[in-house]
Amino acid sequence: NAGVTQTPKFQVLKTGQSMTLQCAQDMNHNSMYWYRQDPGMGLRLIYYSASEGTTDKGEVPNGYNVSRLNKREFSLRLESAAPSQTSVYFCASRNMGDWELFFGEGSRLTVL
């Protein structure tokens, strides 16, 4: 079982460059999420998609955009990367009616 798959696992960017983090889940979950994890801070919600065709802002959406491509895939885009976006990014999904989140392995992003 693959579960939630994120790519890439590691990425180094220069300030101002753009990139997209990809996420796919094979559990037929309706809801998908993007979090960032920084030292000394809890996981913070960037964007989420409650169901296919919908996306909503979370706690820290500035500087990011998302696309729910289909039920399986939810991508996170950084249009113009900034050093403050250096972080570990986690994609997660859950089934309707159950609030257990299933996380991917994470994508470690460094912005120089």
Place this chain on the structure above:
Amino acid sequence: KNQVEQSPQSLIILEGKNCTLQCNYTVSPFSNLRWYKQDTGRGPVSLTIMTFSENTKSNGRYTATLDADTKQSSLHITASQLSDSASYICVVSALTGGGNKLTFGTGTQLKVEL
């Protein structure tokens, strides 16, 4: 503001010993509380969920407790193993009009040594 505080921030114990991790929250209205285990370089994985009516729940060597009156939860690990070395994250869910809203603690970093 909803908050989740975990203590201690880090902990080192010898293999075979027991330990208890704490989680205090000020989330309202309370829906449920989950403990997640996050191995280094991996995503968090759910260990157990506590709802309002539950006081204690066990999952193998992990036992979670919940005191909804004092808004405290604990995770007790019995007979620790090297594989228990990880970050343990407390996540509290608030029931809002738009659905559940999750608040994450910063985690307790546990290291089990020989």
